[in-house]
Amino acid sequence: MRINQLLFGPAGVPITSPVRDSARAVSYVKKLGLGCMELEFVRGVRMGSYTARQVGEQAEKHGVVLSAHGPYYINLNSQDKAKIDASIKRVLDTARVASMAGGYSITFHAAYYMSMPKDKVYEIVKSHLKSIIRTLSKAGVRIWVRPETTGKQSQFGDVDELVKLSTELDMVMPCVDFAHLHARSNGRINTYKEFCEVLNRIEKSLGKEGLYNMHIHMSGIEYSSKGERNHLVLRESDMNYKDLLRALKNYKCRGVVISESPNIEADALLMKKFYEKLK
Numbered sequence: 001m002r003i004n005q006l007l008f009g010p011a012g013v014p015i016t017s018p019v020r021d022s023a024r025a026v027s028y029v030k031k032l033g034l035g036c037m038e039l040e041f042v043r044g045v046r047m048g049s050y051t052a053r054q055v056g057e058q059a060e061k062h063g064v065v066l067s068a069h070g071p072y073y074i075n076l077n078s079q080d081k082a083k084i085d086a087s088i089k090r091v092l093d094t095a096r097v098a099s100m101a102g103g104y105s106i107t108f109h110a111a112y113y114m115s116m117p118k119d120k121v122y123e124i125v126k127s128h129l130k131s132i133i134r135t136l137s138k139a140g141v142r143i144w145v146r147p148e149t150t151g152k153q154s155q156f157g158d159v160d161e162l163v164k165l166s167t168e169l170d171m172v173m174p175c176v177d178f179a180h181l182h183a184r185s186n187g188r189i190n191t192y193k194e195f196c197e198v199l200n201r202i203e204k205s206l207g208k209e210g211l212y213n214m215h216i217h218m219s220g221i222e223y224s225s226k227g228e229r230n231h232l233v234l235r236e237s238d239m240n241y242k243d244l245l246r247a248l249k250n251y252k253c254r255g256v257v258i259s260e261s262p263n264i265e266a267d268a269l270l271m272k273k274f275y276e277k278l279k
């Protein structure tokens, strides 16, 4: 699946939605003027196939693109085999349910380094992802599987690691969380030039395809030297979303931009309106 423009939407059912169920929230997202919505399976994949199909029907009817966020309890580098198996199952369940809803893309936080060398963790994550992709492919599930750039240095997932995984594995692409990159680098990656460096890095390895097939997360963010602390509303943070949107526009990026700010849909609309005014 490809998207021919940059769409903006909330991480989950909008706060101001009169209904709390995902299927009916889709039409509300459309009514707000937004183009996508992320299904939040962060506390577990509890959506059944019947609901997933209902959500998918509504998304198709209203032309809203769906993505999904997998559970937080995923660590493909756990020392405990049972935890690895459970992590793999959580990624598979996220992909299966999102695919039933006609989803475009799924994302998740792949692993922790657990004080191990980065290159070793990379190989472990890669081998598990490879088996995940194989299982999905055998089951006929076609959806982009995206490890996310994470907000802490103790977590696997910097831009280089994700770009490399994407070049080496079929159906794998990065989910670029710019707030996480900003927090992970303790306040860097927040200027037009630095945003362009991230996009250049993606283009260099993945080509234009990397820029035309993006899944982006954004929010304001509070951080310390250890990285991410919590998400903030954009205007109450130092996140330079305006220059990020300028960079995304100038590089002609396409795909989805999901707002994970505490006011989810308000910041999605703020970004969309600013982006549309850019020349």
Ligand SMILES: [Zn+2]
Pocket (backbone or CB within 6 Å): 069, 108, 109, 148, 177, 217
């Ligand atoms: Zn995330």
